[in-house]
Amino acid sequence: WATLEARKRLMHTAAENLKAFLEGKPINVVN
Numbered sequence: 606w607a608t609l610e611a612r613k614r615l616m617h618t619a620a621e622n623l624k625a626f627l628e629g630k631p632i633n634v635v636n
Contacts, residue, residue: 607615
């Protein structure tokens with residue numbers, strides 16, 4: 606499985622994406 610660093614980075618990215626989405630400008634959207 607992913608290292609702790611990789612997971613923290615992934616969580617940070619997810620949080621940033623969520624924040625951007627809530628602000629009405631989604632980024633890195635994957636369908």
